[in-house]
């Protein structure tokens with residue numbers, strides 16, 4: 001049985017956590033396939049808020065098994081902290097032995113490099129994501145499965161520090177002391193190794209048996225993809241649907257329905273191009289009404305209008321079968337709502353995403369606003385202006401909007417037939 005997939009189609013924080021949690025009630029296995037604790041996925045059930053960074057958002061379904069795939073970079077420290085929130089994770093959390101480890105020095109490199117970049121800083125989350133993926137790709141990273149043999153792992157890390165001595169010195173980073181590192185690794189081995197498995201094989205077996213439904217949970221968003229996003233202002237993994245294949249060991253034909261998650265407007269945290277950004281009071285109003293402050297870093301998110309050109313590009317890249325439109329209630333009370341339907345670029349009007357997105361000017365169409373959609377659970381109860389807005393976004397993105405979300409709560413969701 002093919003695995004269904006959830007993917008962010010903007011710059012992250014679209015509301016993936018809410019939808020994965022909602023859908024997870026019908027799935028048996030939920031997997032993260034890329035990213036790390038740079039992600040912050042928020043779930044609200046009966047007024048109680050839970051923020052997840054590494055553990056898949058299926059964890060609130062007591063029957064689901066949650067998998068951290070090989071494409072994820074894992075900070076053992078962050079994971080252990082997150083695990084403390086849940087009582088019995090035995091059999092409910094599995095970690096691929098091929099997932100790479102994030103150590104404190106990766107965080108230190110991340111922050112030191114951001115300081116050196118000065119005004120060109122990417123605005124990373126400072127979680128060591130880029131440096132951990134860099135070490136993986138340059139074949140000097142360490143996999144979580146290596147915790148099985150601490151002596152060898154420790155020796156490798158010490159060799160790594162020797163080989164990169166000049167680099168660490170230039171960044172002002174002091175290598176950890178051997179004994180401290182050993183104690184740390186021992187702790188990780190003891191606490192995490194019981195969860196470490198061959199996750200790819202586990203998934204293949206489940207797919208062959210065909211009894212269990214599998215859901216794949218993307219982190220970040222399409223426009224932050226290392227290849228297809230606004231490079232270099234991106235994260236260090238393939239955030240698009242294709243990342244699920246490499247990040248879990250699945251073949252393209254193993255992927256079933258793809259649902260893209262989009263906000264009814266747009267946000268971005270960190271630097272880089274954002275054509276529809278509203279720098280004035282309307283942007284402030286979106287930030288306030290949408291509580292647009294990062295789940296991971298608390299930073300204020302940049303806010304602006306729905307970018308239908310970028311959304312259409314993302315739907316094509318991910319092969320979205322449908323979209324979930326989130327946070328429609330945040331537009332409550334706006335008299336007019338703008339949507340970018342094209343860009344002006346090099347003196348021409350275009351409807352595609354060029355690789356130098358910083359050089360486009362959005363072309364807007366204005367829609368009438370509505371009074372209130374907050375908490376609405378049925379399509380027919382939506383004001384006609386909201387229905388028209390949603391239908392226009394479907395036309396512009398050429399993708400059906402199958403889910404509409406009207407509050408953070410799991411219950412406040414319209415599932416369209």
Ligand code: GDP
Pocket residue numbers: 008012013014015016017018039040041042043044290295326327328329330405406407408409
């Ligand atoms: P993710 O990273 O894609 O999982 O999204 P985040 O959790 O970082 O950010 C989305 C925020 O919007 C969270 O605080 C959610 O609780 C909240 N949220 C999700 N859906 C809705 C919605 O329909 N309306 C409102 N007002 N908030 C929502």
Ligand code: IMO
Pocket residue numbers: 008011012013014038039040041122123124125126127128129130218219220221224233234235236269270271
């Ligand atoms: P979720 O899964 C929004 C952004 C950072 C920065 C860039 C690179 O919650 O949607 P990194 O630390 O990954 O090297 O930072 O990517 N970023 C996110 N923005 N949501 C996220 O995750 C993000 N994860 C990383 O702000 O601009």
Ligand code: MG
Pocket residue numbers: 012013014039040041042295
């Ligand atoms: Mg988030």
